[in-house]
Amino acid sequence: MEPAPHPRRGKILPFVPDGESWVARHVRDLPRSGIRDFFDLVQTMEGIVSLGIGEPGECTPWNIREQAIFALELGKTGYTSNIGLPRLRRAISRYMERLTGVRYDPEEEILVTVGVSEALDCALRAIVNPGEQILFAEPSYVAYSPGVVLAHGVPVGVPTRFEDTFRLRAEELAEKARPGVKALLLNSPANPTGTMVKEEELEKIAGICRRENWVVLSDEIYAELTYEKPHRSIASLPGMKERTIVFNGLSKAFAMTGFRLGWACGPAPLIAAMVKIHQYSMLCAPILSQEAGVEALEHGAAEVEAMRRIYQKKRNYLWRSLTALGFPCHSPEGAFYLFPSIAPFGLSSKEFALRLLREALVAVVPGTAFGPSGEGHLRCSFSPRMEELEEAVGRLSRWMRKSFPKKSDPAARS
Amino acid sequence: MSKEPSFSAELLHLLEENSLRSPELLGKLLDREPSEVEQEIARLEKEKVILAYKAIVDDEKAQRRTVKAVIEVKLVPERGGGFDRLARRIARYPEVTSCFLMSGGYDLLVFLEGSTLQEVALFVSEKLATLRGVTSTATHFMLRTYKQQGVLVGDAAETDRLPISP
Ligand SMILES: Cc1ncc(COP(=O)(O)O)c(C=O)c1O
Numbered sequence: 237m238e239p240a241p242h243p244r245r246g247k248i249l250p251f252v253p254d255g256e257s258w259v260a261r262h263v264r265d266l267p268r269s270g271i272r273d274f275f276d277l278v279q280t281m282e283g284i285v286s287l288g289i290g291e292p293g294e295c296t297p298w299n300i301r302e303q304a305i306f307a308l309e310l311g312k313t314g315y316t317s318n319i320g321l322p323r324l325r326r327a328i329s330r331y332m333e334r335l336t337g338v339r340y341d342p343e344e345e346i347l348v349t350v351g352v353s354e355a356l357d358c359a360l361r362a363i364v365n366p367g368e369q370i371l372f373a374e375p376s377y378v379a380y381s382p383g384v385v386l387a388h389g390v391p392v393g394v395p396t397r398f399e400d401t402f403r404l405r406a407e408e409l410a411e412k413a414r415p416g417v418k419a420l421l422l423n424s425p426a427n428p429t430g431t432m433v434k435e436e437e438l439e440k441i442a443g444i445c446r447r448e449n450w451v452v453l454s455d456e457i458y459a460e461l462t463y464e465k466p467h468r469s470i471a472s473l474p475g476m477k478e479r480t481i482v483f484n485g486l487s488k489a490f491a492m493t494g495f496r497l498g499w500a501c502g503p504a505p506l507i508a509a510m511v512k513i514h515q516y517s518m519l520c521a522p523i524l525s526q527e528a529g530v531e532a533l534e535h536g537a538a539e540v541e542a543m544r545r546i547y548q549k550k551r552n553y554l555w556r557s558l559t560a561l562g563f564p565c566h567s568p569e570g571a572f573y574l575f576p577s578i579a580p581f582g583l584s585s586k587e588f589a590l591r592l593l594r595e596a597l598v599a600v601v602p603g604t605a606f607g608p609s610g611e612g613h614l615r616c617s618f619s620p621r622m623e624e625l626e627e628a629v630g631r632l633s634r635w636m637r638k639s640f641p642k643k644s645d646p647a648a649r650s
Numbered sequence: 651m652s653k654e655p656s657f658s659a660e661l662l663h664l665l666e667e668n669s670l671r672s673p674e675l676l677g678k679l680l681d682r683e684p685s686e687v688e689q690e691i692a693r694l695e696k697e698k699v700i701l702a703y704k705a706i707v708d709d710e711k712a713q714r715r716t717v718k719a720v721i722e723v724k725l726v727p728e729r730g731g732g733f734d735r736l737a738r739r740i741a742r743y744p745e746v747t748s749c750f751l752m753s754g755g756y757d758l759l760v761f762l763e764g765s766t767l768q769e770v771a772l773f774v775s776e777k778l779a780t781l782r783g784v785t786s787t788a789t790h791f792m793l794r795t796y797k798q799q800g801v802l803v804g805d806a807a808e809t810d811r812l813p814i815s816p
Contacts, residue, residue: 275814286813293811378816427816493815545655549664549679556678599813620811622668626675 266382270605274589278599285628286599286620287554290427292491292572293620294546297539300490300532307527314523318515320348320499321526327533328499332484335459336469338477344504347511348521348529352457352483352498354514356383359453359481359500362509364389364418370453371412372421373404375428375575375606375613377455380421389418395609398577401566402429406440413444419451422470425458428606428615429575430568435468442473451506452480457498458571460489460540463548465569471501478503481510486525488572489540490532495525547572550618550625557629558616561636572619575603577612581640585611596635598628657682661690662699669703706801717764718747718792721774722756724785733757736783745773756788767791 256264278284295301319325325342332346333339340346349355356379364370366388372380374393384391394412396402409420420441424433433441445452452470459467471480485498500510551574555567558576565576578588585602592598603610618625655663660680664671673684673691680687694700709716723740725733733751737758741749748761760778764770771789779787795803 269816271814271816275812278813284813286811288814289811290815291811545660549660552681553675553678556681601814 262385262388266385269378269382271378271601274599274601274605277590278593281593281597284593284597284599285624285631287616287618287625287628288599288601289617289619290601291493291619292488292543293624294491294543296491296495296528297532297536299535299539300492300528303531304495304524304528307524312523312527316520316523316526318520319346319511320521321523321530324348324526324530324533327530328501331533332482332501335467335484336456336482337472338469338482338501340501341504345501345507347500347507347514348526349485349498349500349514350518350521351487351496352455352485353379354518355483355485355498355500355510356380356453356455357386358510358513358517359483359502359506360384360387360389361513362506363451367416368418369414369416370419370421371409371417371450372423373402373426374608375402375603375610376421377423377427378605380423381607384421390416392417393607393609395607396429396431397609398564398566398613402426402431402575403437404433404441406437406444409441410444413448417448417450419453420445421453421455423455425462425467425568425570427458427571428573428601428603428610430566430571430573432462432465432467432569433470438468438470439473442470442476445479446475450479452476453483454480455483457483457485457488459484461544461547461572462570463544463551463568467570481506486529486532489543490536491543492525492528492532495522495528497521497525497529547618550622554616554618554625554629557633561633562640572617574616574618575610575613576616578614579612585613589614591639592632592635595639596631598631598635658690658694658699661687662694665691665700665703706799708803709795710804715765717767717770719762719764719770719774720790720792721760721762721778722788722790723758723760723778724787725757726783726785728783736781740778740781743773743777745770756786 322342325346325348328346329340329342347355349358360383364387367390369390369392370384371392371394373396376393381391381393392412394404394408396404425431454470456467456469469482471477471482481500481502483498483500486492486495500507551568554574555565558565558574562580563576564579565574568574578585581588585604589600589602592600601615603613603615657680661676664676664679673687676687677684725736727733728735737749737751740746740758740760745762745764746760747763750759751757752759762770762773764773774787774789778784797803
């Protein structure tokens with residue numbers, strides 16, 4: 237016999253969990269990365285040549301890879317000290333002194349992290365009280381704004397302009413000074429523009445930070461990749477080491493992105509605060525990467541210099557090629573990106589990048605992935621291997637001639 | 651940053667990597683005009699700094715059955731000329747692909763190519779070993795190539811980057 241129907245059957249809706257509603261508001265409201273959208277699309281396509289990569293196109297130097305293999309053979313598979321292997325911290329201290337002229341105590345002023353990414357996250361979480369503002373030049377590296385939001389801070393992008401080679405101007409920074417600003421996040425040489433802060437400007441910026449009592453978070457991951465003048469760390473200016481956390485790592489100059497190794501150097505109390513976060517969230521950076529890191533810092537200088545020279549040539553090549561095709565473009569002083577303007581072609585960054593991808597099978601990153609002031613630009617990396625760069629330039633030239641016959645023909649312009 | 655290498659040093663380096671690079675491309679890489687590059691290459695060729703342009707071939711893929719050997723050769727040095735006259739004479743044989751004067755237990759290292767084992771063996775015993783001034787030879791046959799002239803042979807490409815990354 238059928239059981240009698242439950243009197244309330246049909247009235248109660250089955251419980252369907254609404255995943256979204258569990259997500260914290262500040263996370264839910266975080267926009268999806270502009271790069272991810274583009275990445276998903278590129279993934280579905282075949283035969284792409286990419287100028288969209290944000291890492292070295294060449295593999296890690298062999299001596300460093302070999303050291304990682306050897307460490308594995310020796311059975312180095314455990315945790316390390318939270319703050320990193322003592323040998324590595326000493327090597328970092330020597331390296332940073334060579335690079336910036338500033339000496340950091342390996343015991344108290346250096347923290348080894350999983351890339352600059354984690355170091356930056358720890359620093360933001362360590363210094364930001366809810367609602368405090370963090371300033372940075374925009375267009376900026378994609379993680380800055382979300383990183384600040386995730387630390388419950390308020391990101392304040394200071395727009396920079398193409399006409400000004402995307403330089404952060406001290407006067408414009410000074411205008412942002414108000415109670416509630418906690419720190420300036422500096423990136424020189426910069427992703428995505430390749431711009432370096434000029435020496436005189438750096439001094440003025442340092443003056444503002446001292447006057448306003450701001451912390452400086454200085455992301456110097458491209459410090460070794462400079463093509464005109466050597467890098468100058470803001471921490472090396474008088475009175476600045478005390479208020480600056482410098483970030484660096486092995487990803488770019490040593491071509492070790494996948495090793496995920498970086499570090500922060502700064503005043504002991506700030507590093508100690510970061511260690512509190514790092515020890516509970518990450519415990520330590522992977523030991524194999526740390527072992528390889530010692531080799532990189534102690535025996536990698538010649539390879540880094542050789543790679544720098546190759547980047548410089550590839551920069552010349554891509555800059556000359558894009559300029560000849562009619563793109564207004566600065567020759568970047570550092571990092572491995574060109575950030576050409578697409579103003580002459582009457583398309584938005586996204587439209588341009590999409591058409592270039594679909595019609596010419598060349599991937600670039602639309603400038604808007606780096607903030608609203610990136611509109612009207614593309615990020616083109618010159619780190620891919622030479623054959624790939626040539627192929628990309630060939631495709632781009634043919635496509636430009638077809639799509640913008642007047643503007644991209646140098647003969648027609650002159 | 652250490653001292654920048656000269657224009658011709660950089661040019662040679664780029665051509666050694668790939669000698670098919672055009673003057674236009676080389677000009678862009680080195681921030682020079684193509685005509686400057688052409689002139690410099692012409693000078694390097696004329697002065698025999700650049701000796702030749704060649705292709706590096708994977709013999710296995712090209713299905714070549716050539717036999718390659720290295721031979722350690724000991725010589726009696728000659729009054730006045732040292733090893734030069736004899737070394738140059740040995741280098742002239744078309745079977746010899748490279749020839750170097752060495753320090754250590756022997757004097758010349760000779761690279762040979764032939765179509766069969768016998769051919770190479772015969773060359774060593776009949777031509778090389780019988781030269782006046784050659785006191786001994788030790789022949790080693792090459793079995794497989796893993797790297798030649800700076801190029802890895804038979805390995806897959808080393809990097810596999812995501813097409814888009816931050
Ligand atoms: C400016 C900048 N900072 C940080 C990072 C992340 O570096 P890491 O690999 O050390 O986490 C990148 C990588 O693209 C970058 O461009």
